[in-house]
Structure formats: C-alpha cells, structure tokens
Amino acid sequence: MHHTLIGRSACVYNYNVRRANCKEHFEKNGGGLYNQTNMANNEVTLETLTSLAKRRGFVFQASEIYGGLAGFWDYGPYGVELVNNLKQYWWQKFVREQPNVYGIDGAIIQNTKLWKASGHIDGFNDPLVEDTVTRKRYRADHLAGVDTNDIKKLNELLKGKKSPDGNPLGEVRTFNMMFKTYVGALEDEDSVVYLRPETAGAIFTNYELVRDTTRSKVPFGVAQIGKGFRNEISPREFLFRVREFDMLEMEYFTRPSLAEADFKRWKEFCWNFLLEIGVSKDKMVWYQHKDDERAHYAADSWDIQYKFFGGDPKELWGIANRTDFDLKAHSKASGKDLSYFDPESNERFTPYVVEPAIGLGRMFLSVLDSAYTEEKVGNETRIVLKFKPEIAPVKVAVLPLSKKPDLSSLSEKVYKEIVQKTGWNIEYDETQSIGKRYRRQDEIGTPYCVTIDFESLEDGQVTIRERDSMKQTRVAIADVINHLKPS
RNA sequence: GCGGGUGUGGUAUAACGGUUAUUAUUCCAGUUUUCCAAACUGGCGACGAGAGUUCGACUCUCUCCACCCGCACCA
Numbered sequence A: 001m002h003h004t005l006i007g008r009s010a011c012v013y014n015y016n017v018r019r020a021n022c023k024e025h026f027e028k029n030g031g032g033l034y035n036q037t038n039m040a041n042n043e044v045t046l047e048t049l050t051s052l053a054k055r056r057g058f059v060f061q062a063s064e065i066y067g068g069l070a071g072f073w074d075y076g077p078y079g080v081e082l083v084n085n086l087k088q089y090w091w092q093k094f095v096r097e098q099p100n101v102y103g104i105d106g107a108i109i110q111n112t113k114l115w116k117a118s119g120h121i122d123g124f125n126d127p128l129v130e131d132t133v134t135r136k137r138y139r140a141d142h143l144a145g146v147d148t149n150d151i152k153k154l155n156e157l158l159k160g161k162k163s164p165d166g167n168p169l170g171e172v173r174t175f176n177m178m179f180k181t182y183v184g185a186l187e188d189e190d191s192v193v194y195l196r197p198e199t200a201g202a203i204f205t206n207y208e209l210v211r212d213t214t215r216s217k218v219p220f221g222v223a224q225i226g227k228g229f230r231n232e233i234s235p236r237e238f239l240f241r242v243r244e245f246d247m248l249e250m251e252y253f254t255r256p257s258l259a260e261a262d263f264k265r266w267k268e269f270c271w272n273f274l275l276e277i278g279v280s281k282d283k284m285v286w287y288q289h290k291d292d293e294r295a296h297y298a299a300d301s302w303d304i305q306y307k308f309f310g311g312d313p314k315e316l317w318g319i320a321n322r323t324d325f326d327l328k329a330h331s332k333a334s335g336k337d338l339s340y341f342d343p344e345s346n347e348r349f350t351p352y353v354v355e356p357a358i359g360l361g362r363m364f365l366s367v368l369d370s371a372y373t374e375e376k377v378g379n380e381t382r383i384v385l386k387f388k389p390e391i392a393p394v395k396v397a398v399l400p401l402s403k404k405p406d407l408s409s410l411s412e413k414v415y416k417e418i419v420q421k422t423g424w425n426i427e428y429d430e431t432q433s434i435g436k437r438y439r440r441q442d443e444i445g446t447p448y449c450v451t452i453d454f455e456s457l458e459d460g461q462v463t464i465r466e467r468d469s470m471k472q473t474r475v476a477i478a479d480v481i482n483h484l485k486p487s
Numbered sequence B: 001g002c003g004g005g006u007g008u009g010g011u012a013u014a015a016c017g018g019u020u021a022u023u024a025u026u027c028c029a030g031u032u033u034u035c036c037a038a039a040c041u042g043g044c045g046a047c048g049a050g051a052g053u054u055c056g057a058c059u060c061u062c063u064c065c066a067c068c069c070g071c072a073c074c075a
Helices: A010-018 A020-028 A046-055 A077-096 A112-117 A120-124 A140-144 A151-158 A200-205 A207-214 A256-276 A325-334 A360-371 A405-422 A434-444 A454-459 A477-484
Strands: A038-041 A059-061 A073-075 A101-104 A125-130 A137-139 A173-176 A180-182 A192-194 A220-229 A244-254 A284-288 A300-306 A314-323 A340-342 A347-349 A352-359 A372-377 A380-385 A396-400 A426-428 A448-452 A461-466 A472-476
Touching: A046 A059, A046 A360, A046 A372, A073 A077, A077 A101, A077 A220, A077 A244, A077 A256, A077 A360, A101 A207, A112 A120, A112 A192, A112 A200, A112 A325, A125 A140, A125 A151, A137 A140, A140 A151, A200 A207, A200 A220, A200 A244, A200 A325, A207 A220, A207 A244, A244 A256, A244 A360, A256 A284, A256 A300, A256 A314, A256 A352, A300 A360, A314 A325, A314 A360, A325 A352, A352 A360, A360 A372, A380 A434, A396 A405, A396 A434, A405 A426, A405 A448, A405 A454, A405 A477, A434 A448, A448 A477, A454 A461, A461 A477, A472 A477
Parallel strands: A101 A220, A396 A426, A396 A448
Antiparallel strands: A038 A372, A059 A073, A125 A137, A125 A173, A180 A192, A220 A244, A244 A352, A284 A300, A300 A314, A314 A352, A340 A347, A372 A380, A448 A461, A461 A472
16 A cells, blocks of 8 residues: 555554455545644634633533632543642652652631731732722722721721812722631621631741751741632633632742842742643743832742733743741741741841742643644544643543453453552543544543554553554553553 | 623534524444544433513513623732
8 A cells, every 4th residue: 555654553454454444434534644643733712722621621610500600610520630630740849859848738717817917918908999980990098198998087088089080089998809707606807817818828837837847957948739719800811810729839948148049949940840741831931020010028029921822921930039028027926036046157047938839720721721732634633632641631541442342341451450550540431433532532631542452352462552643552461551651 | 890792502503583493513322343533323412590571582671690802900
C-alpha cells in the first residue's frame, strides 16, 4: 500500500490485511492515522472552554437546578481530579521538596481580632455613596473629610452635600468584601465572625508555634492550601473572579537583609512551577504593581500574568514582599512579642515575609487554556487537552476492542493490575467504537490508552496508544506499567 | 451596583400566539473481530424561575435569577 506508516503496530497491520472494509473506512475519512497530524488551532475562547468544561464534567455551575448562584462553581469528576493533582503537585514542590518549609491547615473562621489587626476589617469595609445622576461612586469618608466607617455619622455629615459633579448624593452604604456570620446562639455584635478573605492569617498566628515545634531558624516558610471567601461585587469570567476559592499560599519568613534576594528567588520558582505544570510560556508575562495598586501590607509586589482566552494579560500568581507588616501588627494587637532572636548574629528583629499566593481556579484555568488543542486528523478535528501526565485527571484508559466476554475479563484484569499497583485514577471504557473512545480520552487529556484485542488472548500483549503522538506500541501485559510512567 | 446583550435536551441550534417543539452531535442499547468520532436499527433527553395578558404563551408584558460585554469594584 501507499500509506505512510506512523507508529503502526503489527496488530493494526494484521487487521488491515485481514479486513478490507477497515481500510476503506480509513480512506473515506481522509486516511486517519496514516496522515500526518497537523496543528490546526490552539487558541480557545471562553465559550468553548466553559462548554467543554461542563460537557466533560470538569466544572458545573453551583446549584444549577435552582438557577445557579453568582460567583460559585462546583468541580465535577474530572475537575476534582485535576484540581487535586494541582494541589498535590504544589504541595510537593513548595513543602515536601523544601527542607525549611512546613505545611499547616488553618480554620476558615478565626477570632475577629485577627482581621482587625491585619487591616482587613477596615480595608474591606468601604463606605461608599453614589452620585444619583452620574452613578459614579465615591468614598463617603473622603467626601465627608473624616476617618470613620460609621454609616449614621457619615449620613449626617453628608446631608445636603453635593457630589464633585454637583449632583445629589444617595444613601451611604458599606461595601463589605468579607462574608459575615455569627458564632453561637446569639446573633449580636459580639458574636460576629468573618469567613477568611485570605488564608495567610492563620499562618501569622501560628508562626511562633510552627517555628517552635519544628525547631526552625529564620529563614523558614509556612505553606497552606485552603478556601478563602470574598464577596465580590461582580463575579465575572467563569472561574477567574469568584466568591469562594482555594488559595495556595506560602509565607516565607526571612531576615530583612535577605528579603530582596528571597523575593527574587521565589519569583523564579513560581515562574518555573507554572512551566512544569504545562502553562504556556508565551502567554505568561511579569507585571510589577505600581505604588497606588499595592495592597496595604506590601512593599513590592509582582504578578505573573496570563493571557487567558487570547485576551489581555491578567493576574495569575501574585508574589508580594509583605515586609514585617503582619508580624508587627499581630504583635501589637495581641500583645505577644513575635520578634525573633537570631542566635547567629545575636540580633533581634521582626522577620520580613515573602508571599507567593495563587488562586486554584486561576491555576486551573491557565492549565486548561494552555492544554486546549485542536488538531486535524485526516478530515476530522480532534480536541485534545495536552495535560502533563503528572496532572492529567485520568492517567490511563483501559479499552477492550470489543465487548466479547473473554476480552472483557482480560481487560478487567489489566485494569485492576494497573489501578492497584499504581494508585492512579484510571478508566475502563468498552462502549461504542474504539476510535470514538480514543477521542473521548483525548478530550479529557488522558495521556495513555491501553487497548486489549483478540490477539492479546493468544500472545499476552496489549497496545499502548499515546495521546500526543497517537503512536502505538505493542507490549507484554506484565510490562505495561513500566511503559506508562510519565516520561 | 449601573448600562447593554443573551437564556430552547449534556453540547450546539431551528421555528411558531394554536396538533406530539426542529436539526446535528453527544449519550444508552443492539448488529458488526470495531486500532483513531464508520455504518445501520432502536431509545432517553429541552423552552432559566415566577407572575400577568389571552379561550390558549416557548413566543407578548412585568419581576427575579444566571451568563457574557462595558463601567465601577478588585483591600
């Protein structure tokens, strides 16, 4: 035949020789795997990605059957696998592989004093008034020329006053970014608590306990993965701006004199981490915050931005030099001295903090966006999520060529063997044609398919099909796992 | 929170104030020794929610909800 053979196994060859209609099918479809695979497109729109995410069980709208709830999303079966792999990979790199970084898992609700000391209660409770004509918003305390969050007082002070455009003002309202709830039976002012707006709080309050129990010296780091909550005014753009989200965050406590060098080191580290999990380098850029853009605690702040959906770069990973702001604030508010005595230099100082913090949803989106690929195979287009094998939600799919009982039972054995020896999330699929099943796995980014055919019953060999190259290799069943290890 | 746009099976869509709501695809079952979304047969599955107008509303009106875009917000 005149076909170019690409990674064609002996098995495939035999089939084609034996079955003429199989060959016809390939030709009708433009040659199938006999043709070169051409890159068609790897730019993806928000619409394409959201519908793929829903269609294949990565992300669903929260409470969908009740009409949803703005700013909240649920991860589906494949989404949670991907998300767990990302968390695990982050934990491996930021905690386990770092000799002086330790993990904690803090409570979501903390003593309200913590948020007062950290500046979040003042920083999050902006009293705003609206110009009733232009609809522009102003800080009520700024217009009134006072420093207070007291709504009653501000309303009195602003009575009869006009906006800078000369229009009447509306009522003063507080725009509170923190979710409020109550602890205990009584819902009064004293029982008010907040869902944490960032995870770092618990790290600062546990800073001395961690240092003590791990017998650490500065510099050392404390890392945490957990939920944070922000009552965003308008959640937007799928998972990009949401009201409940996981944060992956580390506070690296260091000497003030080393802060700049450590800051630089962790910046590099984060950048490389993203490359390792498959985020496209050509869609990543650095951005340094300007003076007026920085958070109240930060001395220097850089973002790794990502060009989501082919658009303008937006924040993906923030790395901030928080200086000694937090430890000093908590020292003052709690009355506990959080300074550190350095036995080497015989100096006492309050450590500086370098903080790399990334939202899981944004990491998830950037990985999905980077992995999304459309390729021409013959006349058809296949959608492939080219996840790195380490983070792919499904590592292997076991596919019997037909539903015949003897093939099924052998395939189930292979399935059990792989899942029990590796602990991977793998899948078994015997419905519809083999080509369709390859497409299904391509679409969720499974790096390997193991196909069991009728010859496997005789020679004890199976076919391993690779996602990216579509290459097929024939190997002995006993040897399969060795061929599946992420290269 | 303001302004604009959009809501029909899982996904993508068509039409209409009036029979059983169109089509494709996905999905499921079956046939086929089925290796890259083959074919054939059969099947499940939808008008975002609530009010109102009307003999009758997926269609018209109102309210709400969600999503997208622009502002504002993003400590």
